[in-house]
Structures are given as C-alpha cells and as structure tokens.
C-alpha cells in the first residue's frame with residue numbers, strides 16, 4: 363500500500379503517489395485540519411447536546427461515547443475537552459484558536475490525559491507518537507490493534523492490545539487526583555475503553571465511584587457490550603451513528619481535496635466510517651485493484667485459460683488482506699450489477715466511475731446469474747480466509763464465474779474445486 367509521508371505541524375500533508383484510472387488522476391493530496399468544531403463530521407445532535415451541557419455547567423462526571431468505528435467518537439472527545447478548557451468559549455463551543463485549544467489538539471495540555479491501549483512491550487515514545495497522530499486527526503486509524511505498524515496497512519497484530527491494571531490503578535488514578543494545573547477541569551479521554559482487562563476495569567470502577575472535583579472521564583468504544591455493565595451504568599451514554607455517504611464524501615472533498623466522483627465512490631465503500639474512507643482514499647492500490655476486478659471478470663467470461671492462469675498467479679502474489687479487499691471490490695461490483703439490472707439508470711451504484719462498464723455488462727450479458735456470482739465470490743472469501751491454495755481458488759473462481767456469466771447453472775465454488783483433478 364501507499365507509503366504515507368506525514369509532516370506534522372499546523373497542517374498535515376499526506377502524499378499519495380499519483381496514479382491514473384478511468385481519467386482520474388491524483389498527485390499530492392493535502393490534508394488540512396481545522397480545529398474544534400471542524401473536527402467532528404456530522405453528529406450535529408450530539409454536538410448540540412454536549413455544548414448545551416458545557417454552557418449550562420451541567421457536565422457529567424463520566425461519558426461513554428459508543429458506536430461504530432469512524433463515526434467521530436474520538437473527535438467529539440477532543441472537542442468536548444477543548445470546550446471545557448477553552449479560554450473564550452461561545453455557548454459551550456470551543457473557540458479553536460486560543461492557546462489552550464491548540465494545546466488540547468496537540469496533546470500538549472497538562473490537564474488532558476489522552477490514553478490508548480497498547481501491547482505489553484511497547485515503548486513510551488511509540489505510544490506518544492500515536493497519541494499525537496490521534497489528536498491531530500482523530501479519524502486516522504492509529505491504534506495498535508488495527509494498525510500494528512504505522513508504515514503498513516497490511517500488517518496484522520498478534521499481540522494483545524489492552525489496558526493493564528497499573529495504567530488505571532496507578533497512572534490514571536494519579537493523573538486524575540492531582541489538582542488541575544491551570545485551574546479548570548481535569549479530563550481523561552480513554553479510547554477503546556472496552557480493552558480493559560478485568561482487573562483494570564475493576565480499578566477503573568473504583569475511580570468512577572469516588573468522583574473527584576471537576577474531573578471528567580470520556581470513554582470511547584466500538585464494542586460497549588464488552589465493558590462491565592457497572593462501568594456503563596455510571597456513564598452518560600452518547601450513541602454515535604454511522605455517517606451518511608454525503609457527510610463522508612463532502613468531508614473527503616473538503617479535508618483531503620479528493621476528486622468529487624472518487625469521494626462519492628469511496629464514501630459508499632466506507633460504510634459509514636470516515637476512518638475507513640481515509641484508509642481507502644490513501645490506498646493507491648484501491649484504483650488498480652478496481653481495474654483488476656473488471657479485467658478478471660473479462661478473462662473469466664472469455665474462459666481464456668492462459669489469461670485466467672496469469673491473473674490467478676498475479677493475485678496469488680498479493681497479501682491475504684489485499685485479496686480479501688479484492689474480493690470485497692468484486693462483491694461491490696456485483697451488487698452494482700444487481701441494482702442496475704433491477705433499477706436501471708437511477709440505481710444508487712457504488713462504482714460510479716465505472717457506470718459505463720456496468721451498463722455494458724448488463725446489456726451484453728442479460729442471462730448472467732448474478733446471485734450465483736455473488737455466492738461464488740463469498741465462497742472464495744472464505745477460502746482465502748482459510749488459507750486455501752490461492753492460485754487454484756482464483757482459477758476455479760474464474761471458471762465458475764465464466765459459466766454463471768453465460769447463464770449456466772453452477773454448483774458453487776467448493777463443489778467445483780473438489781472436481782479439480784489437481785486436488786486429487
């Protein structure tokens with residue numbers, strides 16, 4: 363995947379290598395971030411609720427921001443912290459420009475304690491670097507669980523990413539028992555709070571049970587069901603919902619100046635998560651993989667065994683995560699075909715820049731068994747997950763897809779695979 367070069371500072375520049383697909387070309391993508399309110403995408407109702415409580419001085423002792431990944435929980439946490447400490451707040455909203463606000467957004471404020479879980483052997487500098495990136499862009503995927511290496515989107519973690527007891531019972535307790543350095547609130551933002559081990563969770567429960575004066579805990583979680591119910595019940599619960607495609611695409615356009623039609627495509631693929639959208643947008647493989655999907659379908663239809671073998675070998679050399687993504691893109695294309703077949707021109711398709719190919723497919727292959735094709739690709743995803751012979755999987759997938767495209771009845775991928783003489 364793309365090597366993303368980040369230059370920290372008041373503006374963040376993310377370089378994405380240029381590429382060209384279907385007339386779309388991109389060079390330098392500039393990621394700029396304005397602070398405060400501009401941080402949170404959508405979620406207006408939540409922003410209003412929070413600023414109203416800040417303005418009325420009715421702030422809860424503990425909040426739990428929960429909801430899907432990439433919906434803005436961390437952004438809202440930082441925004442709330444800034445609003446609580448800002449030198450010139452207006453109606454409970456941070457000014458974004460004062461010295462205090464900028465220190466909150468650069469993890470430089472002594473009264474804001476931002477935390478993330480990490481594997482046991484992690485150095486403190488590595489944690490600090492990620493916290494800085496998180497505060498800079500709270501939608502960026504920088505946690506140790508999903509992004510064990512910041513240099514690669516492919517790396518997979520096999521380490522336990524947790525809060526151990528001492529971090530809660532000692533570090534956090536000490537931080538929150540100190541009196542405020544600057545005379546205001548002391549705030550702890552505990553991201554991925556469901557990652558507390560039992561002993562850590564119990565220690566945290568104790569902290570919640572003895573609320574200090576002017577302290578605020580803000581917990582975020584994608585999986586609140588994994589938290590102690592006794593912790594949940596002591597927090598004010600704020601539920602974040604998935605972002606709409608429009609919210610994501612306009613944020614992509616505004617924040618990283620991504621081409622509008624590409625933004626719309628990426629937004630639909632991001633499934634309500636701006637974090638996922640950013641990952642997709644910064645992946646230069648996205649566009650080459652999408653082209654590969656169409657080429658692979660074409661080779662499957664032609665049943666040209668030499669071409670199919672070449673594609674299978676090419677796919678075989680890719681990482682497992684990339685292959686899963688490739689199959690996901692195939693599914694998104696097939697869903698578009700199904701939608702287009704039923705609804706026609708008005709279909710809300712995802713691959714907007716490939717509308718011509720989608721139209722052509724539906725016109726030229728009216729008898730294609732699209733539902734069977736979806737099932738075949740879903741089966742292939744399972745086989746990829748199970749470490750099957752990948753080269754063979756993609757050869758047989760192409761053969762069976764070719765049959766389904768011609769309207770023939772297919773028995774499923776596993777059945778066809780077991781017919782393969784190569785397996786005997």
Ligand SMILES: [Zn+2]
Nearest residue numbers: 448457460463
């Ligand atoms: Zn301010």
